[in-house]
Structures are given as structure tokens and as C-alpha cells.
Amino acid sequence: MTKVTAEAKSLGTVDLRIPSKAEWVAVARLTVAAIANRLPFTVEDIEDLKLAIAEACTYVIQAGGEREHIDITCDTGSDFLTIRVRDHGAIHPESAPRRPSGGSVEGLGIFLIQALMDDVKHTPEGESGGELVMTKRVGS
Amino acid sequence: MDIKVNVRESGDAYVVELGGEIDVYTSPKVKDAITELIDQGHYNLVINLEKVRYIDSTGLGVLIGGLKRVREHGGTVSLVCTNPQIRKIFDITGLVKIFGIYDDETEAQKALV
Numbered sequence A: 001m002t003k004v005t006a007e008a009k010s011l012g013t014v015d016l017r018i019p020s021k022a023e024w025v026a027v028a029r030l031t032v033a034a035i036a037n038r039l040p041f042t043v044e045d046i047e048d049l050k051l052a053i054a055e056a057c058t059y060v061i062q063a064g065g066e067r068e069h070i071d072i073t074c075d076t077g078s079d080f081l082t083i084r085v086r087d088h089g090a091i092h093p094e095s096a097p098r099r100p101s102g103g104s105v106e107g108l109g110i111f112l113i114q115a116l117m118d119d120v121k122h123t124p125e126g127e128s129g130g131e132l133v134m135t136k137r138v139g140s
Numbered sequence B: 001m002d003i004k005v006n007v008r009e010s011g012d013a014y015v016v017e018l019g020g021e022i023d024v025y026t027s028p029k030v031k032d033a034i035t036e037l038i039d040q041g042h043y044n045l046v047i048n049l050e051k052v053r054y055i056d057s058t059g060l061g062v063l064i065g066g067l068k069r070v071r072e073h074g075g076t077v078s079l080v081c082t083n084p085q086i087r088k089i090f091d092i093t094g095l096v097k098i099f100g101i102y103d104d105e106t107e108a109q110k111a112l113v
Helices: A022-037 A043-063 A108-116 B027-039 B057-071 B084-093 B105-110
Strands: A010-019 A069-077 A080-086 A119-124 A130-137 B003-010 B013-022 B044-055 B076-080 B100-102
Touching (some): A043 A080, A108 B057, B027 B057, B076 B105
Antiparallel strands (some): B003 B013
16 A cells, blocks of 8 residues: 655645534535545545545534534645544544444444545544544545 | 425325435434424335435435334335435445335335335
């Protein structure tokens, strides 16, 4: 597997902060789609990215808590898009099931992120929570 | 962003025709429509996703919840979906094994019998 070195190939970074409310998830989705559209992703890849960012935001919102907003950073490269979602401790991909079974809804969002993105990493940052970092590569 | 929900009777079943985007914001409206039908005693449902451009896990959750409820009463839910991106989500999640997914309403309705 090729390791992405964002610093070496970066074409630019876009920061987005949205209120941690359901009605704003579409803004994150459309923003990521617009960014991905500037890179050589296929239409199908862009749909995958839209779903992945929406699932990450939805997970944070549904986790509740005191969060007022969700911070999203998109690092763009010639052949990749890395999306960082500051989750403040809400997202724990390692606890998601490998595949939902029997019509279970639990963990479906995180499962989809893992299935649609090439790399998904959760970086704990102590009490303040951590980051979900997910990367999609062109042509993967 | 919007979601359109149209409910109509068709033979022995009810058809819930959805259009637009089903996500964490709009899925409660879909859930309300399905719940209302089930509460009224309608347990054979066709959910038409042909005009749906996007669905996420909250939308899938609503469909799964509806299916579980109608099955308790001996009913079922058939889906109409030809959009490859949406069908892909059902494939990835394994929900193709739980739902009957058909290319048109006629097929979906036949499967209810």
C-alpha cells in the first residue's frame, strides 16, 4: 500500500467549520464534493467521499455532548484527498463491527466510512478527543 | 436540500415514493411517513427510491426499522432502486440480503404477495 505524504504532494488545504446540527451536514457534503471535483476523482469516488464525510459528521452529531461545531480539514493532493474531522472523542472506529448483520443499524456509518475510504485512522488526543483522518486516493 | 414523500395505495400494498436526499436531517420525515402507514395497519410496503439522489446510514436505518416493524405483523418491504450508487450502498452493507430490491414497482409489488 502506498503511503500518502500529504506535506510533499499537497495542493492546498481547505478548513471548514459547521454547526454540530443535522441541517448543516449537507454543507459539509457539498463542500467536500466541490473540493473532490477539482481533483481527478471519478463521479463514483466523489459520491463515496460525500457519503464518508456525511457519516463522520452524523456520527459526531448523534454522539451528542457539548460540541457546538465540527471542524473539518481537507488536504488536497494531485492524487488524493485527506479529510480530517475533529471529533472531540465522539468517533471510535475500532469499536465498529466488521459488517452489520441481521439488519443492525449500530455502527453502520463507521462501517461505510471504512468500506468507502482507502485509509481511515483515529488519532486520540487525550481528554479533548481526537481526529478521524480518512484518505481517498485517485484510481484506488 | 429537500426530501419529497408521496404515499399512495396500489392494489393490496402502499407505495412510499421518495425523492431527493435522505440524510440525518431529512430521514425523520421518511420515518414519520412509514411509521404512520404501519400504525394504520398497512404492513406490505413498496418503497420507491428511484428519485432518491443520496441516502446515508440514517436513511438505511429508517428502512431497516420499517422492515422490522412490518415483519412483526407478517408483512414486508420491497424496494425499487436502479441507481447504481445507491444499490452499491445496499451491497456494501449487506442489506441486499435483507431487502428485496427491484427495478420497478410492478416487480416490487409482485414480490409482496
